[in-house]
Amino acid sequence: MSEETPPSWAKACATAFFGLSALVVTIALLSSSADDKPSSPTREQVAAADFAKWPFTVPDGELRCRDGLLVTFATSGFEYGINGMAQDRGYPRPDAIWAYSPSLGHGLKVSIDEVLKRGLRLCRTT
Template structure:
């Protein structure tokens, strides 16, 4: 019973070869997926070289448009304040820099932290909970509607 028949040996050899083909196929598929992901522009490059950094002094004054700015000469970022007309104002800070990063990632920078406003940006940046105001009318820790800020941010893309 302990001896393998030639048929058993052939079956084991066939299974080994089939498993090797399957492993090779999965490896090739994974390689193509990684190549496609990196070529799609979402491969982790946050585009920092494309966007100028805004210090607190430059945010109060003129901010040069980013290289490769959108058609019409616009910039991919905008300094916004509580008095910018965005109602309701969803933040606990008075002002910050709203940006559109590559892949329509909308971010808001307050102080030295940059937060993801939409889900695309929150995959890379922290959620804005530290600066996102509670809606006192709704209570229960619910937050102020952030859609006005999101719409302005998407317009920067």
């Protein structure tokens, strides 16, 4: 007994259905407004003494993970986006408090990588 092949229109409909389903799911995941800032982040107080190289000009602040992906740093009433996802959601870059590196010179800033990694660890605990 030979197996029948579905008509080409059936394949096209199935492909369109799955493609549309994927599009709907993607839109639903991305539908939150850029102005919506999550209200209950995972938080950790951090200070210069906690890091080998402190990248900020302020002595301390609160490292936060919002929505499981957005890493921010709050200090003196401001909250800055540490990773691109936070900045894309409206948190400003930390340029105002980001320290210049005297050892690198040429206007380069201290690496923010250690703070970002710590913030991403907070995100994994949510």
